[in-house]
Amino acid sequence: xxxxxxxxxxxxxxxxxxxxxxxxxxxxxxxxxxxxxxxxxxxxxxxxxxxxxxxxxxxxxxxxxxxxxxxxxxxxxxxxxxxxxxxxxxxxxxxxxxxxxxxxxxxxxxxxxxxxxxxxxxxxxxxxxxxxxxxxxxxxxxxxxxxxxxxxxxxxxxxxxxxxxxxxxxxxxxxxxxxxxxxxxxxxxxxxxxxxxxxxxxxxxxxxxxxxxxxxxxxxxxxxxxxxxxxxxxxxxxxxxxxxxxxxxxxxxxxxxxxxxxxxxxxxxxxxxxxxxxxxxxxxxxxxxxxxxxxxxxxxxxxxxxxxxxxxxxxxxxxxxxxxxxxxxxxxxxxxxxxxxxxxxxxxxxxxxxxxxxxxxxxxxxxxxxxxxxxxxxxxxxxxxxxxxxxxxxxxxxxxxxxxxxxxxxxxxxxxxxxxxxxxxxxxxxxxxxxxxxxxx
Amino acid sequence: xxxxxxxxxxxxxxxxxxxxxxxxxxxxxxxxxxxxxxxxxxxxxxxxxxxxxxxxxxxxxxxxxxxxxxxxxxxxxxxxxxxxxxxxxxxxxxxxxxxxxxxxxxxxxxxxxxxxxxxxxxxxxxxxxxxxxxxxxxxxxxxxxxxxxxxxxxxxxxxxxxxxxxxxxxxxxxxxxxxxxxxxxxxxxxxxxxxxxxxxxxxxxxxxxxxxxxxxxxxxxxxxxxxxxxxxxxxxxxxxxxxxxxxxxxxxxxxxxxxxxxxxxxxxxxxxxxxxxxxxx
Numbered sequence: 001x002x003x004x005x006x007x008x009x010x011x012x013x014x015x016x017x018x019x020x021x022x023x024x025x026x027x028x029x030x031x032x033x034x035x036x037x038x039x040x041x042x043x044x045x046x047x048x049x050x051x052x053x054x055x056x057x058x059x060x061x062x063x064x065x066x067x068x069x070x071x072x073x074x075x076x077x078x079x080x081x082x083x084x085x086x087x088x089x090x091x092x093x094x095x096x097x098x099x100x101x102x103x104x105x106x107x108x109x110x111x112x113x114x115x116x117x118x119x120x121x122x123x124x125x126x127x128x129x130x131x132x133x134x135x136x137x138x139x140x141x142x143x144x145x146x147x148x149x150x151x152x153x154x155x156x157x158x159x160x161x162x163x164x165x166x167x168x169x170x171x172x173x174x175x176x177x178x179x180x181x182x183x184x185x186x187x188x189x190x191x192x193x194x195x196x197x198x199x200x201x202x203x204x205x206x207x208x209x210x211x212x213x214x215x216x217x218x219x220x221x222x223x224x225x226x227x228x229x230x231x232x233x234x235x236x237x238x239x240x241x242x243x244x245x246x247x248x249x250x251x252x253x254x255x256x257x258x259x260x261x262x263x264x265x266x267x268x269x270x271x272x273x274x275x276x277x278x279x280x281x282x283x284x285x286x287x288x289x290x291x292x293x294x295x296x297x298x299x300x301x302x303x304x305x306x307x308x309x310x311x312x313x314x315x316x317x318x319x320x321x322x323x324x325x326x327x328x329x330x331x332x333x334x335x336x337x338x339x340x341x342x343x344x345x346x347x348x349x350x351x352x353x354x355x356x357x358x359x360x361x362x363x364x365x366x367x368x369x370x371x372x373x374x375x376x377x378x379x380x381x382x383x384x385x386x387x388x389x390x391x392x393x394x395x396x397x398x399x400x401x402x403x404x405x406x407x408x409x410x411x412x413x414x415x416x417x418x419x420x421x422x423x424x425x426x427x428x429x430x431x432x433x434x435x436x437x438x439x440x441x
Numbered sequence: 442x443x444x445x446x447x448x449x450x451x452x453x454x455x456x457x458x459x460x461x462x463x464x465x466x467x468x469x470x471x472x473x474x475x476x477x478x479x480x481x482x483x484x485x486x487x488x489x490x491x492x493x494x495x496x497x498x499x500x501x502x503x504x505x506x507x508x509x510x511x512x513x514x515x516x517x518x519x520x521x522x523x524x525x526x527x528x529x530x531x532x533x534x535x536x537x538x539x540x541x542x543x544x545x546x547x548x549x550x551x552x553x554x555x556x557x558x559x560x561x562x563x564x565x566x567x568x569x570x571x572x573x574x575x576x577x578x579x580x581x582x583x584x585x586x587x588x589x590x591x592x593x594x595x596x597x598x599x600x601x602x603x604x605x606x607x608x609x610x611x612x613x614x615x616x617x618x619x620x621x622x623x624x625x626x627x628x629x630x631x632x633x634x635x636x637x638x639x640x641x642x643x644x645x646x647x648x649x650x651x652x653x654x655x656x657x658x659x660x661x662x663x664x665x666x667x668x669x670x671x672x673x674x675x676x677x678x679x680x681x682x683x684x685x686x687x688x689x690x691x692x693x694x695x696x697x698x699x700x701x702x703x704x705x706x707x708x709x710x711x712x713x714x715x716x717x718x719x720x721x722x
Contacts, residue, residue: 251591252575257569264567265528269555269640270586278588 019326026327027237028303034233043226047096053222057297062337064294067236069317070326071286074243078252079279080259082120082177084311085184088191089159091305094295095195095286096158098208100151101296102127107146120146130206138203148215151163155284155292163284170325176262185215185308191266192306192347207302208277214296225297232293239286243326246282255279257322285298286304309370316377322387328400331388336376340369444482470668478634482507482527482674483541488537490523490698497523498534499698505644510670512677512685514709516718517694521678522564523644523694529561530554541644556586558673560637563649566629574613574632576605603639611635611665627658628701634665645675651684663687682710693720 041056042049042192068090075081107124121275125134143152166187170180198204217224246252257265258272287411295301313336321332342348348363384391481504489500504653505511513520519521526532527539532542539546546554554559563627568577582600584590608614611631616624621632630650637645650666651659659681666688679685685692694701694715704710708713 029677246592249592250579250594251588252589253580254588256572256582260569260571263531263551263566264563264569265580266551267555267561268581271550274588275591314653324640431532 019244019248022327023240026240026330030233030237034230037229038226041222043222047222053225054305056222056225058226058341059292059298060232062334063229063232064234064290064297065314065317065337066333067232067239067290067293068242068287068314069321069329070236070239071290073313073323073326073329074246074286075283075320076318076327077329078247078259079255079276081276081280081313082181083180083280083283084308084315085185085186085188086283086314087308087311088306089284089287090294091191091195091301091303092159092162092269093155093291094111094301094305095202095208095291096154096288097292098295098301099145099202099212100148101211101214102208103142103145104148104216105210108213118357119140120206128203131203133198133201144199152292155288159284159288160281163281164277167280168273171273171276171280185311188306188311189308190220192303193303195303195306203305205238207300207304208295209300209302211299211301213298219296219299228316232297235293236287239289240326240330242282242286246279247326251275251278252303270406272376316373316380318387320376320380320387322389325387325389328387328389336373336387339372343372344369444555472643481505482509482542483662483676484540485524485528486538486540488527488534488539488594490520490527490532490534497700498527499620501537501695501698501700503693503700503703505674505676507643508670508672508674509631510667510675510677510690511687512688512690512692512706513695514679514685514692515681517696518697521695521699522648523698525561525648525678527563528554529559539572552586555640558643560640560642562630562633562637562645562647562650563645564652564678566626566633568621568632568636569631571620573618573626574608574621575604577615577632578637578639580606581639583641585638607635607639610638612651612661622678627662629653630654630658630662631665634669639670643673645669645673647675649679651679651681660687682706682717 033179037051037056037204038044040049041047041050041053043056043311047053068086072086073091074084075083102125105132106126107119110119110122110126110275113122118327124138128134128136162303166184175183194200195202196205202208212219214224214228217227218226247255254265257268257270258275291301291305317332318329319332320336321330324326343365346361346365349359351358351360380387386393450581483502483505484631486502488498488501489496493672495659497518501520501524511699513521513524523532527534528541528546530546530549530553533547541554541557541559544557546559548559549557550574569580573579579591579600582603584594584600604617605614608617611634613628613632613635616628622631634650635652637647647666650662651701654662660685663684666675666677677688679683692706692709694709694712696718698712701718702715
């Protein structure tokens with residue numbers, strides 16, 4: 001007979017797909033989406049499909065947000081570090097690549113100047129005259145802005161270094177919990193103030209805009225938009241694989257241990273700081289990549305991206321989807337962003353509750369959106385602490401427990417009415433089989 | 442004790458093979474000749490810890506020998522848990538020396554003290570509830586502790602055998618795949634003892650292992666601890682006198698941060714000072 005622990009263990013196990021299997025399901029869906037969208041838009045046939053170009057870009061941006069959510073989930077869901085500053089890493093990645101994009105865009109427009117030094121000067125003028133610094137020398141960190149691959153490397157290096165320095169200081173001083181969340185907010189706020197200054201050398205409040213040239217391809221082409229959309233999807237998959245690899249290894253087991261009981265992990269002999277810094281740096285780099293893919297699709301990156309609210313919103317996505325589940329983070333990011341687009345884009349004009357239908361076409365949704373978001377966060381925290389995917393798992397676990405209990409009863413007592421019928425004969429065998437699965441796993 | 446024998450080869454907790462004629466000190470009880478000589482495993486000298494003027498430990502000195510089983514008893518506030526905090530690096534004393542073999546523990550972090558071979562079992566069972574018994578034991582196994590080593594870690598056949606062996610010792614072989622959160626209170630306590638064992642410690646600090654256990658679970662815990670003490674030193678903090686008596690080992694009585702008495706359980710309960718403290722005369 002199956003003990004209580006056994007079927008408790010089994011229902012826990014069956015209610016969650018194996019992490020690898022769930023990754024395959026997510027990848028199948030993503031791949032289908034990445035094939036479907038360019039086809040519906042006819043992106044590689046000059047455009048004009050029924051799906052508008054703007055939607056291709058919207059979906060591309062949402063995939064970048066999903067990657068950002070996965071990055072936060074790695075540190076929050078798996079390691080218990082609630083960073084409310086991941087928007088900063090996202091923005092830094094965006095800025096790093098946009099320095100090259102804005103350079104290349106200006107360089108292309110000034111192609112008629114053949115002298116390289118004169119052209120470089122003209123490019124600088126066209127970039128910085130908007131903040132009245134066209135005559136100043138290039139800021140030092142623009143030195144290699146004309147090199148795409150150097151700036152692409154900076155997408156990883158800059159957020160990674162910042163996360164390393166910040167993480168090393170914060171985690172070594174054992175700043176945890178809400179205090180850590182507050183200083184990550186301070187970090188993104190401080191960076192926002194730095195980037196908004198014209199003197200800092202990144203065009204202040206204007207940000208880097210008009211990002212038209214990506215590796216020689218023009219953003220006005222539908223094919224470029226579709227390629228960036230697909231690249232975002234691939235980056236999301238790569239982030240998924242990396243996060244799954246890290247969290248399924250013993251490293252992930254230690255991270256979850258830190259999340260649940262940091263002191264215990266320390267007394268087991270693990271230097272908690274090293275693990276936290278490692279996870280934080282990897283997460284910041286993933287956020288940087290997400291930002292780098294986001295910027296050209298949005299066409300602009302400016303200091304708004306460092307806004308504290310932007311970072312808090314990422315936490316809402318992850319909480320809504322389900323912390324500690326990689327696909328939960330993706331579901332949360334996609335759901336919230338689609339809802340926002342639906343509301344602010346005027347897709348929804350009526351909200352119906354059975355017979356009652358409310359006309360909401362007059363609601364100023366962009367102003368209302370933060371309230372909707374806040375409400376969502378409160379409701380999720382109160383009603384489903386493990387998010388949408390957590391709710392889904394609880395339902396599955398309930399169903400499995402019912403089924404397994406039925407088998408245990410049939411197994412223990414062969415005289416139970418109904419156990420002799422053809423339908424029930426197979427059940428004890430299944431239970432035995434299931435037991436065997438556990439024993440051999 | 443035969444029921445504890447698993448199908449796997451006998452446990453060797455220390456890397457070096459134990460001498461064959463090793464007498465079971467756990468059974469021969471107190472009166473260890475090594476005590477207070479140079480070969481002490483853990484040596485605490487004149488340690489004082491004060492919190493806002495309250496002296497949790499007051500010039501405390503005592504020593505534990507290799508492979509000794511020792512019980513520490515004392516009323517609430519006697520400094521039992523503070524003693525453990527000092528040894529494991531959680532609390533820094535104001536004064537005094539804490540030596541583990543030839544190593545000064547006061548210069549080290551919790552993680553590096555644990556890596557030296559000092560395991561700690563907390564009063565409240567603290568296991569990682571969302572992870573299975575198997576995963577909990579894997580975390581504790583004596584393998585390299587760096588992040589890169591953890592990422593590259595693949596379970597070897599030897600590690601798997603060891604986990605099964607420890608699971609047998611702590612009576613959890615049947616529930617290896619169960620999330621440890623759904624274990625009973627007693628099972629969690631054993632799991633935690635198993636986790637500390639998996640670290641291959643030279644010294645094991647156990648804080649109130651019998652709290653909240655059924656009588657049957659207590660008896661099993663006594664057997665587990667006595668078995669463990671054959672391969673490493675074990676210091677048990679406990680309130681339950683009957684439990685301590687069953688351990689049949691040397692007992693140290695703490696009171697107000699100082700050693701009040703030391704000796705066998707029978708000696709200690711006859712000691713006038715101890716009677717005063719416990720009966721509040």
